[in-house]
Amino acid sequence: MKVQPVVWREGVVAMLDQTQLPERVVIEEFDDWRGVAEAIRQMKVRGAPAIGIAAAYGLALAARNINAPTMDAFRTEFDAICTAFAQTRPTAVNLFNAIERMQRVVAHSATPDEARARLLTEAHAIQREDYEADHALATHGAVLLPDNARVLTICNTGALATGGIGTALGIIRVAHQQGKLAHVYACETRPRLQGLRLTTWELLQEGIPFEVIADSAAGLLMAQGKVDAVLVGADRIAANGDTANKIGTYMLAVLAHYHQVPFYVAAPESTIDPTTPDGAHIPIEHRDPSEITHLGAIQLAPAGAPAFNPAFDVTPASLISAIITERGVYRPPYRFTSVPSTQG
Numbered sequence: 001m002k003v004q005p006v007v008w009r010e011g012v013v014a015m016l017d018q019t020q021l022p023e024r025v026v027i028e029e030f031d032d033w034r035g036v037a038e039a040i041r042q043m044k045v046r047g048a049p050a051i052g053i054a055a056a057y058g059l060a061l062a063a064r065n066i067n068a069p070t071m072d073a074f075r076t077e078f079d080a081i082c083t084a085f086a087q088t089r090p091t092a093v094n095l096f097n098a099i100e101r102m103q104r105v106v107a108h109s110a111t112p113d114e115a116r117a118r119l120l121t122e123a124h125a126i127q128r129e130d131y132e133a134d135h136a137l138a139t140h141g142a143v144l145l146p147d148n149a150r151v152l153t154i155c156n157t158g159a160l161a162t163g164g165i166g167t168a169l170g171i172i173r174v175a176h177q178q179g180k181l182a183h184v185y186a187c188e189t190r191p192r193l194q195g196l197r198l199t200t201w202e203l204l205q206e207g208i209p210f211e212v213i214a215d216s217a218a219g220l221l222m223a224q225g226k227v228d229a230v231l232v233g234a235d236r237i238a239a240n241g242d243t244a245n246k247i248g249t250y251m252l253a254v255l256a257h258y259h260q261v262p263f264y265v266a267a268p269e270s271t272i273d274p275t276t277p278d279g280a281h282i283p284i285e286h287r288d289p290s291e292i293t294h295l296g297a298i299q300l301a302p303a304g305a306p307a308f309n310p311a312f313d314v315t316p317a318s319l320i321s322a323i324i325t326e327r328g329v330y331r332p333p334y335r336f337t338s339v340p341s342t343q344g
């Protein structure tokens with residue numbers, strides 16, 4: 001089954017609702033940009049590259065319904081919608097890169113009709129470039145793994161999270177196809193359980209050998225010498241290589257350092273943010289405490305128990321053995337100075 005988190009379908013944005021996986025495979029169609037923005041906020045679509053792609057299609061959809069007589073009026077309304085998308089999730093820089101690309105298209109369009117046509121072309125380009133980036137980075141990353149590699153990963157960085165085969169999970173896919181992958185340990189990834197619900201769903205479809213683990217089992221596995229590499233994705237990579245990713249990633253990096261296990265970050269160049277100097281400047285999303293105190297609709301904590309729920313943490317560059325992108329493998333010291341090349 002070909003997994004695509006977001007597709008454009010005859011004037012609607014169709015989205016695989018990831019909050020319902022693995023129980024139900026539900027495709028939701030949106031004919032209004034507000035639904036797309038709300039779906040990003042609710043994590044029906046999630047994963048940094050997929051969020052960017054969803055926002056791009058959401059903006060292409062919005063543009064069709066802006067009824068503005070002049071280009072100035074069109075731009076004003078379009079910018080307000082961009083602001084709404086920018087407020088959905090703060091950490092994944094792919095969202096902001098996609099919005100900026102769409103705004104550049106509008107800036108270079110002479111009429112609303114021209115803008116509408118070019119915005120859809122740009123959204124397709126963002127999706128296609130991510131597809132291509134995934135394949136290239138997976139090839140670079142697989143080279144780094146030893147034969148019979150046992151890899152530990154967190155969250156979901158697969159096809160569900162991107163426009164292609166995935167980032168860290170894309171490397172795992174390619175290593176499996178090359179016959180050099182022995183086993184995957186998939187962290188369940190509290191509290192939203194992207195590892196338990198989504199990564200397992202993808203790994204089962206690919207026939208990749210794995211076990212899902214409680215996040216807190218990672219230390220034991222590394223101490224027992226059962227992990228050859230930790231492979232993770234990224235939501236934003238700062239200019240100095242500090243990397244924001246799913247909460248729990250930093251803990252894995254510290255453990256990997258202690259146990260001398262290589263710790264690799266895999267992401268497209270669109271996840272690099274040279275304008276953010278270091279991790280301390282990356283905005284960290286905090287989500288509703290009920291994600292901790294409840295399991296779906298079931299309340300687990302006593303009523304009134306407070307909870308702290310950051311969705312991401314920052315792994316310092318000093319703990320990252322390499323950053324793998326479509327351009328190749330970066331080794332420390334990291335210094336990302338140029339903005340990734342984009343069209344528009």
Ligand code: MRU
Nearest residue numbers: 046047048155157161233234246
């Ligand atoms: O909160 P999520 O599920 O959007 O978080 C996703 C992650 O942290 C991923 O590791 C990251 O976005 C990279 S996806 C290729």
